[in-house]
Amino acid sequence: DAGVIQSPRHEVTEMGQEVTLRCKPISGHDYLFWYRQTMMRGLELLIYFNNNVPIDDSGMPEDRFSAKMPNASFSTLKIQPSEPRDSAVYFCASSLKGAPNQPQHFGDGTRLSIL
Amino acid sequence: GDSVTQMEGPVTLSEEAFLTINCTYTATGYPSLFWYVQYPGEGLQLLLKATKADDKGSNKGFEATYRKETTSFHLEKGSVQVSDSAVYFCALSDLSFQKLVFGTGTRLLVSP
Numbered sequence: 001d002a003g004v005i006q007s008p009r010h011e012v013t014e015m016g017q018e019v020t021l022r023c024k025p026i027s028g029h030d031y032l033f034w035y036r037q038t039m040m041r042g043l044e045l046l047i048y049f050n051n052n053v054p055i056d057d058s059g060m061p062e063d064r065f066s067a068k069m070p071n072a073s074f075s076t077l078k079i080q081p082s083e084p085r086d087s088a089v090y091f092c093a094s095s096l097k098g099a100p101n102q103p104q105h106f107g108d109g110t111r112l113s114i115l
Numbered sequence: 116g117d118s119v120t121q122m123e124g125p126v127t128l129s130e131e132a133f134l135t136i137n138c139t140y141t142a143t144g145y146p147s148l149f150w151y152v153q154y155p156g157e158g159l160q161l162l163l164k165a166t167k168a169d170d171k172g173s174n175k176g177f178e179a180t181y182r183k184e185t186t187s188f189h190l191e192k193g194s195v196q197v198s199d200s201a202v203y204f205c206a207l208s209d210l211s212f213q214k215l216v217f218g219t220g221t222r223l224l225v226s227p
Contacts, residue, residue: 043217045215093159104215108158
């Protein structure tokens with residue numbers, strides 16, 4: 001089975017540009033999570049969806065960040081306009097149901113650098 | 116709110132040494148507990164889990180026991196290998212059982 005697929009793997013862009021990160025969850029999974037990982041703040045949950053509906057977006061840092069899940073097999077995380085402090089590794093994860101009985105499966109991440 | 120505290124890293128060991136990575140938690144109710152591992156350039160992978168007090172999770176020679184009395188879930192391995200070098204995250208499920216709360220991670224470096 002294919003795992004969680006994220007694209008692009010690396011993104012380098014200049015501040016002020018729009019950035020779109022993409023995620024394809026594992027087929028059949030009900031939950032999708034977006035995380036951000038930095039040295040300073042560790043792993044932070046940004047937002048998660050259940051059956052394509054956003055459930056908790058309290059971790060989204062600012063209005064510059066938005067996430068959508070138009071269908072069960074695709075989600076995007078957008079940053080507009082981007083700033084250097086947005087530089088991080090962004091992970092998408094999916095699970096069949098919520099914890100505790102089902103693990104979250106992580107993609108390999110998108111390493112984002114904002115110059 | 117719920118939180119997880121892990122020991123600071125890096126933890127540096129020689130091959131075949133005994134490993135302990137400490138994890139304690141604060142939570143409402145009785146959460147499930149997890150250890151995830153992150154190898155360089157990859158996402159996190161579930162290593163083991165325990166869903167109730169006194170449960171022991173185990174996988175690939177790693178073990179952790181859910182200790183309610185000490186609110187701990189320490190990770191142990193009897194003999195580490197160079198291939199175990201990675202970052203290890205302790206996590207708990209929140210009260211809704213829908214999302215995880217992660218610790219800050221502990222980097223393990225194993226030398227030959």
